[in-house]
Amino acid sequence: MKRHLLEAADLDRDDATLVLDTAAQIEQALAGREVKKLPTLRGRTVVNLFYEDSTRTRISFELAAKRLSADVINFSAKGSSVSKGESLKDTALTLEAMGADGVVVRHSASGAPHRLANWVRGSVVNAGDGTHEHPTQALLDAYTIRHRLGRLDGVRVTIVGDVLHSRVARSNVVLLQTLGAEVTLVAPPTLLPVGVGSWPAEVGYDLDAVLPKSDVVMMLRVQGERMNASFFPSAREYSRRYGLDARRMAALPDDAIVMHPGPMNRGMEIAAEVADSVRSTIVEQVANGVSVRMAVLYLLLGGAAQ
């Protein structure tokens, strides 16, 4: 494993498989225990550096670090020096002085974790940067697929929605390809980046055509304000063409699953009866997120004391 997890491409197939296997072992070790805690990272400090509000992701990482007995410091943009115009570099130097062994960073600017990695000695984990990547989300998605379908190799995954602005899509395309899955992206052409043709994925505009050939459908969140920039004419037209409703879900193969990284726009990209159906893995994804993030922190920080 590399020292940092900045993007999905930092993991080769062995690394990625190791993370998933480790997550499974951790889950097993904790199953049925009253105290859900392992002593692995005792004495280590993990800083959650969140420049963007994301309670879900921050809590997931916080829980992961605490269950590994690490000391956790939450450094959120609101009410700290980072909101007072302190530069990323100055913040990095402060974290360095505190002796942070791991820095989990969420930032609205693509590449911010890469910059941070130049300035700190500890491991940097990208918890979502701009429209670039969100590698632990892809890992938990892969974990969820493997858990449900028993494999990743050859699994046909269709990712639907705002690929252009989605860090989840970027990480998933790379990681799923690394793990042997076949990815198809479906979106209105306005929400696919120029250059998507160079990605290791098929691209299509017609959701109905690919659903019968999908083992997994991953619905991306679509922000309503995108229609103000003419990415699509209206929420109604979007959901009619690209939303997953019960009728479309019926076109899926019998054992296919429906995923969503959350938070959902019910009625927009996903209908309530789909989100709440037995095919939906949305709640599982949240639970798996903690295990996978424990595995990542364990593998990055759990080696010989630095």
Place this chain on the structure above:
Amino acid sequence: MTTHLIKGARPLGGDAVDILVEDGRIAAIGDSLAATGAEVVEAGGLIALPGLVDLHTHLREPGREDAETVETGSRAAALGGFTAVHAMANTDPVADTAGVVEQVWRLGQEAGLVDVVPVGAVTVGLKGERLAELGAMADSAARVRVFSDDGHCVSDPALMRRALEYVKAFDGVVAQHAEEPRLTVGAQMHEGDRSARLGLTGWPAAAEEAIIARDVLLAEHVGARLHLCHVSTAGSVEILRWAKSRGVQVTAEVTPHHLLLTDACAESYDPVFKVNPPLRTEADIEALRAGLADGTIDAVGTDHAPHAVEDKESEWAQARPGMLGLEQALSVVIETMVEPGRLDWAGVADRMSVRPAQIGRLAEHGRPIAPGEPANLVLLDPGTRATVDPAALASRSRNSPYAGRELPGRVVATFLRGIATVLDGKATR
């Protein structure tokens, strides 16, 4: 005034000759010249070129003296072999009045290292709404001939048309920063495979090409001169070639960084590589080199853009666009054009001195190396290679995209009207 006798220099790479410089002019050229009391400069086979002229320099004064001053920028220019630089108008206050352009011009005279030629803003405050007092700037002591809202595009087509027409009265030229603003909202880098992967908002080539196509048509329609700043795409070169074949009075510049660096640099997310227009692809570089070689692109313009550390040591999206260029421009041209055999020394003189001086209507620059001509000269050693160390630059800023890169060519001496501004590779003042 000091008399210099330059021994054994090779004008435009030709045979070695002696050049006698007296009273700011070239007094004589010949073999074994002698002059009593002259300060002898042993050129020993160095290439002699007319002093370089930059059409596109950001000197940051007034307003951002922490990034660059007229004096530090002038020193960087002299060390790069320049004897004249056009100082862009996006200062604070904006150079949109006779008062500001005269202030910049005077600061340049005081520094005395290069001729600082102010560029006047096309529109008041660079806002793109109404014309600045272009005539007053033209008539001022600064004698402004080049007008530009650089940093911003004059995107309103009616306003652009009027600007092109209006400056004909004093033989001016509008230098357009071609960028359709509605196509580059939030843009961070060239739009293509790499921007898609890096999650950085794309700056499409079409945003530049659309404005260039529009403006060459406008320039043709009103019979005015148009200059295009920093063309960066293969498509722009094609449109230019077409426009020139129709006889449109259009000229264009390319920056050193667009001749050398690609959007692959953005993969580091190091904002030292963030620039506007952005670094493009290998195919664009090839088209730009070909365009500069065949003269479709008239000039090399540095777009020297100093920035303070805090404006660059940040997240990519937060950083300001721009990179240093004055001190490495000639080296980059040697690396990309001379060494591959695409330009000879006469070609370098043409693209870096003669044509930019003509575009800026600078009568005393870009002249032949001949008796009676102004002694604006640069002596360079093209063979020496050195690794660029930003800390060693004369610019007040350190945002060089060439840091750690080995480049050929060393400016040994620069003369501004017979006065040595650089000797032995060091600024004399």
